[in-house]
Structure formats: structure tokens, C-alpha cells
Amino acid sequence: MIMVKKARDTENYLHHIYIHMNEADQFVIFSGLTMQQFVQNAGPLQHLLLLKHEYEDSSFNIHTQLEFVPDEEVLSFTKEYMDKPTDLRWIDFADERRLNMLTPQEQAELLYIGHKKEPIRSPFYYQLQNRFVYLSNEEESMTKIYFRELNDSIHLVVNILNQVVRDKERGAPFWRRKQKEGYPELTLEQCIAHKPLMKEGVLLSLFKLEKSKATYDLEIRSLPESVFPDEIWDELTAVMKHNPDETIRF
Template sequence: MVKKVRDTEDFLHHIYIHMNEVGHFVLFSGITMYQFVQNAGPLQNLLLLKHEYKDSSFNIHTQLEFVPDEEVFSFTKEFMDNPTDLRWIDFTDERRLNMLSPQEQAELLYIGHKKESIRSPFYYQLQNRFVYLSNEDESITKIYFRELDDSFQLVVNILNQVVRNKENGAPFWRRKQKERFPELTMAQLISHKPMLKEGVLLSLYKVEKTKLTYDLEIRFLPESIYPDEIWDELTTVIKQSPDKTIRF
């Protein structure tokens, strides 16, 4: 029997990852701000370095606007259907924000303008976990992680959410109890960490003719394809055999 050639519609989700372990950041494509907020864990207040949000609060010391933690979800919903150039850094409370030195404030302005840091972008005063830097159409998102393993947890959470959404959408007579849904684990993804440093496309696929099984296919991307061009070349990329497959 001739093996069926998969089409883009056969896959449930794609995420591009290129990890820079030294710089403590990851380049993503295929992740939205909404997905990040849903799956990165509870977020603190957000200091806005570049934005078009009209309902933000204002910090006199830094002369920058911010989003209080209780308004983060509303802030995120604002851009669900209208992505925008968005750059922010989280912080614990405004009292600590007021302790930033002129040098540190200048560094934040540089990050917001250049989307790169002069030195480590994790500040004692802010106690921040992330620096989030996306372009207007979210085709490339650069995220600094204080704990780089949080990037693995983010991806695992997003893909497992896709699986849950898929299974919850099945006819009621085929649904399984939530605890029986397959789940990708941190250990499975971290075991492929060396590959993620090279730039890969993760593609989630439901295995047919099984009770409940999913494959996460990992493909090295050709050097000729830039992250923001992946979706134009997706049909060609997925025709290539995966370099590795994680089954769960």
C-alpha cells in the first residue's frame, strides 16, 4: 500500500523553535500572546516597552506605561484578533519598579527599541521571569526566560492544550475522561534539547487507527528558510521525513 502523503491540514499545530542557551532566549513562530499568557503560568505586572494599548497605567518614575497583574488577561484579549508590535517585561510591584536606576531604565528602552539586551535582562529590582518581544503579525516572537526550562514547559503546555481541545471536540461516544488524554512530558521534549538549538519545526499529528495516540514530529529547517517564511514553505517542509518523532 502506498503511504499517504500528509498535507498541512493533517497536522493539528506547528511551532518553530530556535533556542539560544547562552543568551537565555528562544525565537518562536506559531505562538501567540494569548497562548503565552494561558500557558506560561501566572504573570505579574507588565511594564510596556512598546505597545498600542489604551487602558494602561502610568509609572511616573520610568515614564512608562504598565498593565497591573489583575488586568493582564483583558490586555491579552485586546490583541487576540488584532496582533500588534508588542514588547514588555514583567515585574513584581510598582514599588520595586520605582527603584530602577537611570542606567537600568536606559537598558529597558534599548530592549524595547532593538529587541535585544545589552546585558542580562533579568533585574533584581523587577524580579522578572520574562522579556516578551513580538513583531506586528506575531510571525516571530523572541522571549527571554530567566529559567530556560520554562520555555520547554510553555511548549508542552500549548501542545497538550491542543490535544485536549481536539479530544473534547470528538463525538460524545468517543470521548475519554480528561485524565486519560495523552500528554507530552517535559522529559520527552528536553531529551531533544540539542536539536532545538539548531532551529526546528515541531508538528503535532494524531495517529490514525489507534485508540488515542499523538506524534510530535521534529524537522530541522533548511538554512535558507527564515522563521517568518516558514508558513509560506510549510507544504514543502512537511513533505520531508521528520528527523525525530516523539510518540505519546
């Protein structure tokens, strides 16, 4: 008798995030990523030079005629966009002294990025010492981020998923918490091993197993080019009916 594996119910998954990596141009397309998640999990951020925004409490740089958010105000800036996501485009920079050294050509390139959501050349500037270029569209259904170090994108996703796990475990009844072993943890190495799939575009889906020593599965599903990232959430039930291409258990 052939046993058919029962499909998991979509609502039982803890988190989904779409990632499509472009290694040649050093950017990643995300869907299911919020500005708050990025700020909390990308590591300490520098000042943010705002290329497109609706933030009213920014500072102003006379040299570039652009507004910016000082590093100590980044968290406040993030909270502003928690409940009203919008088009948001920025590039980080080390300090205002360096910002004042940008040439007219470099300033023009930044304006182009803010308008077209793509750079004329590499968007990583010696003067700015920037690590990221963050470009989100309305309601953050899609976010395009350039990474100076592309593996930082995988590190970001690992941090987000591990935070979901910690939040889940902390919410478990006291007698079920792992006091000695700590929380299950997805590693950077586990995800980097699946980097080739990420270059094709994948949906990562986190599921908690019951009655198992290995408590979580991260399912990886390749999505065809015909499926646009911002449409995934309308078609999620259909997408999840397909078996995952790979599964990471941890």
C-alpha cells in the same frame, strides 16, 4: 516490493510551532506563537512594564515614565491583541515599589531593549524579579522571548500542545472519548530529550493518529538556516514533504 510511506496531508496536522533556542543568551525565537497562547500557558504572570505598545488602558509609572499593565488586568490586555496583533514589547515585574527602585542606568537599558529588541547585558533584573522579556513583531509571525529559566520555554510549548490535544479530545464524539484513561499527554521530559535539536531550529508538528492506542505524534523537523522563521508558513507544504528528524509518540 518496496512500500513507499504515504506522506501525511498538511491540512490534517493539528498544530505547528517553530522554536529556535539560544542557550547562551537565554532567549528563544518562536513562530506560530500568539500573545494569548503565551499568557494562557506560561503560568501566572506578574505586572507587565510596556516597552512598546498601542494599548490605551494602561497605568502610568511616574518614576520610569513608562506605562504598565497590573497583573489583574493582563487577561484584558491580552484580549485587546487577539484580533489586532502588532509590535509588542514588555518585561514583567513583581510590584511597583520595586519598579520605583530602578536606577537611571537600568531604565536606559530597558529603553534600549524596547528599541533594539536586545539587551545590553542580562535582561533579568534583581529589582524587577522578572521571568521574561517578550518581544514580538508585527502580526506575531516571529516572537523573541528571553527566559530566566530556559526550560520554561519547553514547558510553554508542552502546555500549548497539550491544550490542543485536550481541545481535540473534547470535541470527539462521546463514545470515542477516553473516560477512564484521561487525555493523552506530552511530557516535559519527552521534549527536553530533544533539546539539542531545538538549539538548531525546529518545526514541531502535531498529528492525531487513528486506530492506535498511542494517539498522537509530535514530528520534529530541523530547518536549514536559509529558511527564515516568518517564511515557514508560505513554504509549509514543501517543508512537510521531508521526513521528520524525530517523532515523539504519546
